[in-house]
Amino acid sequence: MSQSDCQPINVEDGIPTEMAIDHVVLSELALFRRPLKVVSLGSSAWAQRYRIDVEAQEQAESYFMKISFGDHGREALKGEYEATLAIHSIVGSFTPKPIEWGSFKALSGTHYYLCRFYDFAEHAPKPAEFCQKVAFLHSRSNSPTSKFGFHLVTYNGDLPQENGYTDTWEEFFTIGFRHMVNMNIERGGPWPELEDLDTAMIDKVIPRLLRPMETGGRSIKPSLVHGDLWCGNVAVDSATGRPLIYDPASFYAHNEYELGNWRSERNGFDRSFFDAYHSIIPKTAPTEDYDDRIALYSMRFNLQAAALFPGY
Numbered sequence: 443m444s445q446s447d448c449q450p451i452n453v454e455d456g457i458p459t460e461m462a463i464d465h466v467v468l469s470e471l472a473l474f475r476r477p478l479k480v481v482s483l484g485s486s487a488w489a490q491r492y493r494i495d496v497e498a499q500e501q502a503e504s505y506f507m508k509i510s511f512g513d514h515g516r517e518a519l520k521g522e523y524e525a526t527l528a529i530h531s532i533v534g535s536f537t538p539k540p541i542e543w544g545s546f547k548a549l550s551g552t553h554y555y556l557c558r559f560y561d562f563a564e565h566a567p568k569p570a571e572f573c574q575k576v577a578f579l580h581s582r583s584n585s586p587t588s589k590f591g592f593h594l595v596t597y598n599g600d601l602p603q604e605n606g607y608t609d610t611w612e613e614f615f616t617i618g619f620r621h622m623v624n625m626n627i628e629r630g631g632p633w634p635e636l637e638d639l640d641t642a643m644i645d646k647v648i649p650r651l652l653r654p655m656e657t658g659g660r661s662i663k664p665s666l667v668h669g670d671l672w673c674g675n676v677a678v679d680s681a682t683g684r685p686l687i688y689d690p691a692s693f694y695a696h697n698e699y700e701l702g703n704w705r706s707e708r709n710g711f712d713r714s715f716f717d718a719y720h721s722i723i724p725k726t727a728p729t730e731d732y733d734d735r736i737a738l739y740s741m742r743f744n745l746q747a748a749a750l751f752p753g754y
């Protein structure tokens with residue numbers, strides 16, 4: 443079917459049509475070479491989101507498309523695709539199966555990520571079922587190198603993470619922590635207090651809290667983490683009632699790192715989620731350091747948020 447054979451595309455919600463998304467979808471993606479409707483789902487500083495409805499033989503099919511721009515946009519969507527694929531290979535329907543990512547030919551510097559569209563319920567997932575899935579991901583995943591890291595850069599928003607493989611969790615976390623400090627200074631300008639904190643954290647706090655988990659006969663299994671689990675990346679599929687996670691910033695990590703993002707009340711997880719998770723996976727020894735480790739992990743997530751929104 444040629445473009446001239448297709449019915450016009452309806453771009454709803456008053457979204458500007460400068461991107462010519464209708465032409466791009468029809469001319470470049472075989473999946474969408476049928477009459478369809480494009481509905482804006484909003485945008486952020488680094489991406490635009492759409493629902494694309496396609497006329498199928500029996501009923502309409504809907505897909506989710508995220509569009510980003512530039513080199514960072516391309517790498518961010520590539521990372522999202524690879525991370526989601528890795529998670530989906532372990533926990534299946536807990537995350538949408540990624541369909542495709544790539545760059546548009548007709549729009550230079552414009553890139554897309556594509557997966558199935560889900561209607562979300564208005565309520566949050568129940569702690570027991572949700573944490574069972576998270577724990578399954580952590581316990582069943584295995585780093586292909588037996589090291590901490592990931593095979594490519596993944597992004598938190600438009601913020602690249604330092605994912606190079608390391609032998610120890612302490613080394614990986616230290617590199618990542620310093621990277622987040624540097625991102626804050628690069629994006630927000632000089633920050634003397636943070637620079638002083640950086641030295642104290644790396645020289646004293648990080649070794650004190652992380653090294654005991656990998657010495658004295660102890661070891662940590664690198665677990666695949668979502669890497670940005672907060673209420674904005676968690677939902678319930680209205681059709682099945684099952685929890686969903688999406689928009690990952692993954693790497694292989696200490697499994698408890700995932701919970702660091704749950705510590706801040708703004709992210710929507712209360713104590714019941716921690717309890718449900720640890721009813722399946724016990725706290726890592728030495729357990730007396732647990733609360734301080736979670737606070738340390740939370741600090742890195744807070745640094746990520748500060749770098750994403752400098753000046754706030």
